[in-house]
Amino acid sequence: xxxxxxxxxxxxxxxxxxxxxxxxxxxxxxxxxxxxxxxxxxxxxxxxxxxxxxxxxxxxxxxxxxxxxxxxxxxxxxxxxxxxxxxxxxxxxxxxxx
Numbered sequence: 001x002x003x004x005x006x007x008x009x010x011x012x013x014x015x016x017x018x019x020x021x022x023x024x025x026x027x028x029x030x031x032x033x034x035x036x037x038x039x040x041x042x043x044x045x046x047x048x049x050x051x052x053x054x055x056x057x058x059x060x061x062x063x064x065x066x067x068x069x070x071x072x073x074x075x076x077x078x079x080x081x082x083x084x085x086x087x088x089x090x091x092x093x094x095x096x097x098x
Contacts, residue, residue: 009046009049009050010049015046015049015050016050016054019042019046019050019058020058022046023059023060027060043055046059
């Protein structure tokens, strides 16, 4: 499904409309785990062809947030960002002590 989703989003003239249809279909899935898995794939793949503002308008905030927080890739990116901030803060502190 994920490959098909990306193919459809990337080959249509209106990826926003396609994602809107996908979001409605995802919300209709009764199995919560399956719904979350498909929503996760949809968010990630939609991010390859749509900007975050469009995705945010279409997909519910709580689904996007929950999905991303549970993603190991998101966690890795977050950790890398935190490490960069810490290193920059340390560097600035060290420079201020000179």
